[in-house]
Amino acid sequence: MASHEQQAQTLVEALPYIQKFTGKTVVVKYGGSAMVSEDLRQNVMRDIILLSLVGIRVVMVHGGGPEINSMLHKMNHQSQFVDGLRYTDRETMDVVQGVLCGKVNKDLVAQINRLGGAAIGLCGMDGALFQAELLEGGKYGLVGNITNVNPRLVENALENGFIPVVSTVAQGVDADTAYNINADTAAAKLAAALKAEKLILLTDVRGLLTDPADEESLIRVVRLHEISALIEKGVVTGGMIPKVRCCVDAINGGVERVHILDGRIPHSILIELMSDKGIGTMLRRGN
Numbered sequence: 001m002a003s004h005e006q007q008a009q010t011l012v013e014a015l016p017y018i019q020k021f022t023g024k025t026v027v028v029k030y031g032g033s034a035m036v037s038e039d040l041r042q043n044v045m046r047d048i049i050l051l052s053l054v055g056i057r058v059v060m061v062h063g064g065g066p067e068i069n070s071m072l073h074k075m076n077h078q079s080q081f082v083d084g085l086r087y088t089d090r091e092t093m094d095v096v097q098g099v100l101c102g103k104v105n106k107d108l109v110a111q112i113n114r115l116g117g118a119a120i121g122l123c124g125m126d127g128a129l130f131q132a133e134l135l136e137g138g139k140y141g142l143v144g145n146i147t148n149v150n151p152r153l154v155e156n157a158l159e160n161g162f163i164p165v166v167s168t169v170a171q172g173v174d175a176d177t178a179y180n181i182n183a184d185t186a187a188a189k190l191a192a193a194l195k196a197e198k199l200i201l202l203t204d205v206r207g208l209l210t211d212p213a214d215e216e217s218l219i220r221v222v223r224l225h226e227i228s229a230l231i232e233k234g235v236v237t238g239g240m241i242p243k244v245r246c247c248v249d250a251i252n253g254g255v256e257r258v259h260i261l262d263g264r265i266p267h268s269i270l271i272e273l274m275s276d277k278g279i280g281t282m283l284r285r286g287n
Contacts (some may be wrong), residue, residue, distance in 0.1 A: 014274040021273065024197035025158070028186035030108075031063040032204040032263050040263065041111070044202070047269040048163060049117035057158045060119075061166045061190060063183035064104040072093050088141035088180040089179060090196040096180045100167040101125075108165050118161040124170040125178060127153035130186060132170035132179045144170045144179025146186065149193040153219035166190065188246040192253025199250045200272070202263030207281030208244075210235055222283045224248060247283045 030044060051058045065086075072079055072095055080087040088096060101123035112119035124130030129151070132144030157164040168186040170179045184201060191199040208230070211217040222230070227244060230236045236244050248257040260278035261268045271279050 004264060010275075013276060017056045017274045018056075020106075021197060023057070025057040025059065025194050026051065026198045026200065026273070027059045027061060027064075027178065027187055027191040027194065027196045028059045028200045028269065029152065029183055030201055030202055030204065030263075031065070031183055035062070035064075036066055037264075040266065042115070043266045044263070044269065045108075045112050045115050045117070047267055049112060049115055049279050050104040051273070052163050052254070057155060059158070059166065059194065059196075060108070061168060061187040062100075062104065062108060063168065064100045067099050067104050068096055068265075069101050077173070082123075082140050084190075085140050085143060085182065086180065088143050090142065093142040093178060093180060097123075097169050097178050101169055105165060105167040109284045112163060112165070118162050118252060119165050120157050121165045121167070122153055122157070123167040124181060126187065128171055129153060130168070130170035130181060130189070131173045132181060133172065134179070138192060142177060142179055144172065144181050146170060146181060149189050150194040151190060153192065154190070182246075184243050184246040185249075188250035188253070188255075188258075191250050191255045195254055196250075197256050197260045198273070199247070199255050199262050200269060201247070201258070202268070203243070204262070204264060205240075205259055205260075206262045206279075207260045208236060208240070210238075219281050220278065221279060224251060224283070224285055227283075245282075250284055251283060256284070 028096050046062060048058050069079060077091055105121040107122040109119040127150060130146055131148040132146045135143045135145040154164045168181040168183045170181050172179055187199060206215045206218050208219040208222060209217045210219060259272055259280050259282050261272055268279060271277055
């Protein structure tokens with residue numbers, strides 16, 4: 001257990017970061033192991049509450065793949081995937097909407113509130129927050145491509161001292177339907193619309209690795225002009241490619257920094273934002 005002196009030193013080290021980010025907006029995309037493990041979930045919630053209490057405007061955007069899988073399994077409805085994305089037929093869309101906007105969203109809100117935070121749940125259809133059209137002609141079923149973000153409700157919640165918790169279902173603009181939206185994409189689009197200082201993507205890996213088998217090969221800083229070469233060299237592969245492209249979109253949309261963090265590490269958000277250490281990969285525009 002840390003001594004009083006160590007605890008004080010930790011707070012002193014955090015002070016310049018608190019001063020730097022107070023009043024700024026940080027969007028956290030929450031998913032992966034940090035969502036499944038109860039201990040990690042509690043750590044993430046406490047991190048977000050602490051950031052909010054020191055004056056940082058925190059927005060949480062969440063997925064809910066395991067919960068959706070569980071409900072589909074109970075219904076004996078087979079999950080299908082195309083290019084790594086869940087194929088969303090009408091029945092699956094009903095489950096996605098019910099599970100994400102209902103159970104998962106409200107469970108997260110309740111947990112933050114129980115831990116002493118002040119959270120409010122929103123889905124992408126509230127206030128036309130996310131508007132979308134069918135992605136690639138329906139190749140993925142009812143999966144949408146975001147065409148517009150209206151962040152007014154999120155901004156109102158932040159101004160009134162709430163932590164907005166956002167589920168990624170969008171209002172269709174080309175049909176009378178809801179669309180399933182990739183949570184990384186939604187977080188990146190919302191971060192750009194909010195002119196966020198930072199976007200944090202919690203994942204199940206350390207960050208970008210030059211050698212996927214060696215977690216010590218972490219790339220700590222990546223600049224936009226380096227990304228194409230990393231993809232060509234095979235450093236960025238598979239499901240990390242669309243994630244990195246979301247990071248690029250966020251930065252091109254005005255977000256200052258994007259961080260890919262390992263959500264399996266307790267308090268990874270605080271370590272990255274409030275210490276000299278830094279533990280993930282940071283993407284930025286220039287030098």
